[in-house]
Amino acid sequence: MVSRPHVIGPPSQHAEPIDSPTNSTADEDKRLADKFAAHRHLVPLVSQDPSVLFLNAASAPPSNLIVHEAIARYSAQALYDPAPHAGWRETREEARRLVARCINAEDDGATTIAFTRDTTEALGTFIRCVRFRPGDNVVVVDAEHPNQTLCWLALRGSAGLEVRQVPTIPEAGPGPGSGKDRIEPVTAETLRPYVDSRTRAIGISSMTFDAGQRNDVRGICAAYRARGIQVLADATQQVGFARLDVRALGVSAAAFSLHKGLNAPTGLGALYVSPAALRELGDPVPPVVSMEGVANLDQSLVVRVRGDDDEPLELRPGARRFEHANVSLVAVAAAAAFTRFYLDVLGPADVEAHLYGLTEGLGRECDRLGIRVVSPRERGERAPHIAVLALPREWGDYFRGPGGARVTMNRLGARVSFGFYNSVEDVRRFVRVLELGIAQGLGI
Template sequence: MGSVLTEAITVVDSIRDENLSFTDKSFAFGDEVSMSKLRSLAPIAATPGQTYLNAAFQPPMNLRVRKALDTFLEEAITLPHPKPIWQQRAAEAQDKLARYLNVPTSSLTFTRDTTEGLNLFQRSIEFQPGSNVVILEDEHPNHAYGWLGLVNQGLEVKRIGMNGATFANANTFAPFVDKKTVAIGISSVMFHTGQMNDIKDISATYKPRGIHILVDITQHIGVAPIDLTSWNVSAVAFACHKGLASPNGLGGLYINPVVLKSLKPAPPIVGAGAIANLPASLVADPNVKYHETTKRYEHLNTSLLAAAALKASLTLITEEIGVERLERYLRSLGRELALRCQRLGVKVVGSELASRRAPHVYVLVLLHPGWQKHFQDEKVYVSHYRCGVRVSFGFYNIVEDIDAFARSIQRGIENGIPPE
């Protein structure tokens, strides 16, 4: 256990070195033998004849989650009154999530997905006609359209072109922020490039000026440590079906308790879960009092099935594996991929610096349309975006997956598909 802790500290210290390349030898494998033993937990990844490198789209279900779902279904057909058990399990999942993110449990609520969480906050901030928000031009559409939906209320949406930049920090926004800026919206990890933005720097610079910082952490959570208290952002939204490996239909919303006081008192969607003085008779009282915590955004009918899966997944990620250990392993896989790409003459999108890259997402400049069919024919599961082929790792991937992928690229090149 001590050696794992030492390795975790090593990788965290390495990432703090802003000038360290993501192919630096400090990211070389050191825990691959013990991590490879976890591969059997994801049968799809271990199936011969195929290569699964698409965790950022949706990871294959692991057996810990499968067991939680089986338990839920068994309870559903054998217990006369299982719902209180499921509700308790969901509360325990919420507690685990809060510990992972280093925030009070009361500052978190479950949502349906990232879109709902983003929109709940976007539609809770106070602004006047002529106010503006600033986002990156290539921000995820679920985030961008949430703001654009407020244009008819007089909100201006400023979109920043990256123009070749490989990450964003406070300086990225400086030319666009003015006295009318009410919010900055950003993903901590960009879905299409894997760039990791400096959220802490952005928040430290602009939040003291009364500007909200809304962050989408969907591609970040579950693959690396996140300390929202240290980030000191206004709000965070995320889905649980990516790095957290829960079934679709469950997300989360964090709102900074201090920021909550400045928001509209009535949430955009009001149900019984938002009400602090809900009568025992369940007959609505016109004298409405909303919860003074993020619970005011809560729906009573959370997906208890997905929450049960989330609890199991968080136990695996944060307790059985360890988030720091997982991040180190994913960065080691990324290093091996990059080294093989160098030999093949394939470029990797983004910064050379590890501090500006997600640990698990690597986009290769393979833009020729022939690559999509090639990988489909070879049963190599990746995603195709405007910047190239997105490779994304999970705990279940091993170096042999990278070797198989490299051989597939080599065959594609030999068959006349250009490596560009």
């Protein structure tokens, strides 16, 4: 029997408001610090090895004992239970309800959420259901994640789709050696010159993977959804790191992986499709039809094709038609366990406030050291867990060396990203790493 890791009780519901960082008090800071310090032991990589400074949650966090226990329990069921699949399917539906709570989806996700292999499959599934005529266009930005942009580009030949890419990356930066001070979030006005009567869709990340800005998805939806334009949001860098309300945003669909903020193993994503978008798409046929997505499959599992009198194919309602039969059930079990822990113990509001506190603390220290932070600084304009420091590429080798830190070097510099397991002391340790690098002559 696998023992259950010790966790503390449910969180306070009074986390600092997202738009009021100046209201933080010493008591609230201490409450958050104490709360998340109590859970650090759940991540052995950072709690048991003092040489590890892991600041790369936006890529993939280290696993934790909550997930480990769920996988061990799944494995034990596979070893000793002669018929475990019924229980695993129940866990899948529990995971669906929990993910729906994370994003405030309609009907507990019963018809609005499909599990997919990853974000890319979720994006591509929705994209292939949008109807295009030759000459129609879709609008994306140049800093969008490649997996969304590539899905749209693949339709240029077969569907005659025009992909309009909005330039948001200045030729000179921002980044190391650039004179530009910061990244700007994308708004409805940013896109307006590129949207016209032939625009059928907009693809946009709610929080970006490289710069960490929070794009104004709510404003984009308010401006363009009423015109029949589908808005597809990549929410991978928001789910599990910050609160998300897909209904308040007004998106047509949201795609996200569960292996980042929700800590599941790789191989599991989710696609949310709003009821309004499903109606507008006109009962879409999935690009790949699985028996899981068919409502009138005969119990014999025999599909008979007779000709003109075939029984019409009845797809499952809503997003469930997009789900495949063999979704990774071990990843589902892990996702259910961690998402329950995230919602009922850590608390999304507290996680968000904790991460904002860490990135703000790092920003203040960078100001002191003369290191430019090129990701946005205001809470309403950025992901809570990401800060991008305009450091030259030479810092990459330094960070990978002894006494360094696990971060991601990208086009903008060093992307530092925190998880629930990180602490103010981790920020202090990283600042000492930065100070030592500067002392050794590395450029800033």
